[in-house]
Amino acid sequence: MASTACFVIVSKNDIPIYEAEVGSAPKREDQAYQHQFILHAALDVVQDLAWATNTMFLKSVDRFDDLVVSVYVTAGHTRFMLLHDSRSEDGIKSFFQEVHELYIKIFLNPLYLPGSRITSSHFDTKVRALARKYL
């Protein structure tokens, strides 16, 4: 069954700095904006939840029809958001944690300006590989 999974990294000033459709469902043009809408709207919920818990992984914070938004908030308030329809919470958690490590590596790059778009193709490949592994 084709699954939907849209992964977005949102910087602390609410700008998406990385976007990837990692689901097995074929990408559709009209879905791209729908996914953005859902994820963007979920930021409101994240804003509330992020300060109410100590954990980085906020589990599923929002849903829209049968799509669920899971969020992971880093210490710098960068948000990893995954829009998905599968239910494996453990997998999502592992996915987020490993992406966090990748993200930190990006962050360590002295040429990377924090809050700017992540254009590294290496990062992209790694994230997609992780998505295949865990999601």
Next chain:
Amino acid sequence: MDPLRSYLGRLLLEEITPVVMVLTTPLAEAACRKSGLSVVDMLSPFSLFKKIDGDSPPRCSPLPIICPCGRRVTSPYRLQMFKIRMVYASDVRKQDYEVADQRIKPVVSEANESALPDLLSDPPQLEDVLSKPEAELCPLWIKKFNRALMRTLSFSEHETFDHPVACLLVVSSKDNEPISKFVDLFNTNQLPSLLNEGIMDPQILKHYLILHDQQDGPQEIAMNILAEMKSTLGLNDCKLLCINSSTEADGADAENSWLPYIKDFMQDLASNHIIPYMEQKIRVLNQQVATTRKGFRNQIKNLWYTFTSIESQIRVLGDYAFMLRDYELALSNYRLLSTDYKLDKAWKRFAGVQEMSGLCYFMLDQSRKDAEYCMDSAFSTYLRIGSSGKRNATRCGIWWAEMLKTRGQYREASSVYYRVSNEEPSLHSAVLLEQAACCYVLSKPPMLRKYGFHLVLAGNSYYISDQKQHAVRAYRNALFVYKQHPWSYINDHVHFNVGRWYGVLGIFDVAIKHLLEVIACSHQSLTTQSMFLNDFFHFVQSMGKKFDVYKLQLPVINMPSLRVIYEDHRTYASDADVNVSESIWQELEEEMIPSSSIVRTNWLEKSPDLRKYKDSCVCVVGEAVKVRIELRNPLQIPVAVSCISLICQLSTSLDASSAVNSVLTTGAGEDIANTKPAISIFEDDGNNFTVSKLDIVLGGSETKSVQLEVTPKVEGILKLHGIRWTLSDLLVGYQYFEFDTKRKTKKGKKGPRRTLSNTLIVIKGLPKLTGCIDHLPTNAFAGDLRLLKLNLRNQSEYAVKNIKMKLSHPRFVIPGDLSEVDFEFPQCLRKHVQSEISTVSTKRTQGDAKGLLFTFSQDIKIQEGATFSWPIWFHAATPGNFSLYISLYYEMESPSEITYRTLRMHYNIEVFSSLNVSFAIRMCSSRLKEYIVRMDILNRTPSESFILHQLSCNDSKWAISSLPLCDSIRSIETVSANQSVSCFFKIKDLGTNSCKEAENSSCRSDMLFLSREGNSNTEEFDVSQSPITNFHYQERYQQGRLAKGPRDLLDFILISKAVGGNYSKSDPDVQLLSHHVCHCSAIDQSPIWWFMEGPRTVTHDFSKSYCEANIQLVIHNSVQHNISARVVTYDSVPDKSQTVNLQDSNSNQGGWYDVSLENDIKAISTAKGTHYQKQPSESISPFVWCSLSSAQVDLKPDTSTKVPLKVCIFMPGTYNLSNYQLQWKVHSSEVGQVDENQRSGGGQGHPFYVTVLQDA
């Protein structure tokens, strides 16, 4: 908050009220119709009763104090508000959903029209939304819509609050036999199905009304009928109502005089009949329920509930209690029912009861949890039973959401709205989603992103249900949410849809404004891009006129790429030359031009007004100022961009211009953009300047650099403001240049060329030369020699004079002589018999590292419109990539602001390696002043062949000749690709006084290679003539910088021709190549020459005595100092292996080795006698030196001396008389003039073979 005062409370008080079923005769209807109303319409306005004040007069507070509940003792209470719903009997039925929905639609569409003017205003901002009170957040019609939506559920089977409590029968006084009409009216056939099918009790309260229009006759008739009715139908239940359909006379008071009657009638109906009836019914039912429920549970499962069933009666009891505000009673009954229905699995009824329980909890303001639980279970139960429960679920949801809103739980309310919206058709869902969105704003803190998202969802649903105005309204309300954040797809979606819908509504300007935001979306797919673009163009066309768009994003203008190219006293041969760094030019022109500061003051001093433009650039009337800028197409679709031109302004009077200038400069650069001066000002200024227009088509994702020109026609101040273009012939985009002032000052120090200033001073026309070097190759083989032509053209009206030229690479390009202009190449290079020895002009030899300055003769002037040619020699000196810079200086014939100008030319040349030529020179050991030369030639080209044509020495004191026995090497002619060739020849130093010898044709400084066919190569080139000698001079200079040591002897010039091969076929110009190898020196050069002279063959009779051979050692001093030389002879045979090693270490080049004749010796010995054979192997030398073992001679400069030597030979054989050493010492008069290494030294004797034969 008091639930009754809340919106939901009022809603319930108004909607869940007793229903009075109205039955009328046609005549009664007709009577009312005269006033334009139906009976129900007439009565309805008076069906709402309010308690105005606690101490109000009886008429105004008609509602009785009631105590409906007999079971419990509660204090009687007064109804604050009471409403009766008047409904025609024909309407008392369950409505078809589709019909009902059709009725709702006008509620939405009506609001459409009112929404239209709002759409023209600016969309709301964040502050607007947050500051709005709750009531205004959602449009008012939405409440109306909600009610209408709920009303579609009226008269359902499972709820009883819609069941008529009473029946009002209306008969007109004009009817015949009114009494029987009353009876006929309540004929069961016409009654609603609810009553007929046993769902509700047909035994309801009946009230009879006789309607009398006073226009139809005196009131007495009606009074009579009333009396008759009262006797027949019951005393209390009959009423007379008088109306007056008259519209004229009597005035307004008279007309309205009958209204109080209606009011009175309705009050009487409510307080004296309906409420008491309901109270009575409650008491009876309560009694009944109490007794029934007390004894036994109703065990019989009913699949079909009639009004007689106990469940239905409890429900009626609950609903009546609810309508009379006894919520406690109602709640207890509902709870009783809910367990029963649950057991019976009558889900719809269960849900209905739960819903009512929830409302009871709410009205009692008791447990919120219970209320929510009830609403939730009702909602989900309705949803579970499928399509029949959907609308009920909606109503339940709306109530639930209102309940949550009352309690401030906006987030929960909005999620309820969202859930409800999923169950409804698109139009309803749109309205519900909009309410959900509003809830998000009201929640604390406001959830604006959710608000935006739900508005977008609502907008979509509106659009699907063909409510475009509402769709636009919803989207534009959401715009501010998405304004700042670059969520690309969201932005595109919102702007595109808003734009498109505005377009559909015919508001094109706003539509285009929004579509402009999305047309440059590079991240979208091709289809989406074309869709955006097509819609955009469609609306632009619909506008019907061209209009200007500031900062149009299609194509994208790359502002940092902006370059302003103008020519003041510096002019350029081609536009590419402008990119060359100014410092290169300045360095090149340093010697040629007058000091720049003098030039500046010259024209600036004249007009003090211009002084403030000191930093501005200068351009000339009639000469185009060029602006180069990059345009990028962000889309994958090709776009046609036409009429690209500059927006300029040329102010002729200085005062006016300074005023404009001050305005523009005082405001920051941003302000210029914001104020957006109308472009039309600049457009038609054709008198002062002309601008070029350019049309291009940008392919998908293509970037093109365009060059725009503006040509001023009069003097003044020219300002470059921006660029404008027409997109697809439909609309005009324009953008202002962003001139960064900081950058300007920074760059200004470096040189004024690339300052990004938009202000240019236009000065009077000046002469201008244009020119180029014709046919200068972009790539060539090393050694390529050509004659080119420098063409200059004076396009202006004035003559120019005093022309000078500076060349950066005199090694590559050398100006020729005017006489050479008509020469035919390469014939002109041939050696002429009477070739005048042209002395190299001194001016040409001024070349140094910085370049060569060439001054044309003073009388050369280029007149107006004239062209001028000058020969230029080109020689590809060495492989590599080279940039040639040529700057031409000229002065004006007429006085002008600028006294001189320069023409700058820049060429890039790639030179490929062709032949690698190297020479190895050895002193000849048998002759004085002769050298053996090996020439190694390697063809480095992949596919070219070269014919060796001529080898020359630079100086006529050298004579080249082939080796006497190796004449065949001269036939080596063609060197094909990758071939390596070596050939040997000798050169002879003829000395300075050897001109006579030079005339001998056999001893010449040039050697021609023979062609294969045997016919001699007659084309001999004169290397002592220009330009070869000039180039040779340069080569000598360049190679001399690399060469170490002063031991250079001579230079060679190899002239070859290219034949065949890919390159030369395509370019027949490659004819002649000259390779210069300079500073060649002999490998083993020493200050002295020496060699043996003597007989080579001696015949001697060894039987008599040993043989004595007299030989001489000739020693020559070739340096300009005194030398003392010492000859040492020794008798031991030199160690062969040592010698070989010495040779190897000296030069390990192939081809050079000592030819030992030892084998030959053996051969001769073998032939002559074997007994001699052993001799050489013995340590005893076969010969000994005699006469002396050491001799010292002093040699004057350039003299020779002979040292006589004698050798004694003891047996026949061939002997190598090289076992002597020569030691020499230079006596230098000046210390340091001679290299330390050469101050003293020594050398082994050269091999000298003497064959001694036995005399027979």
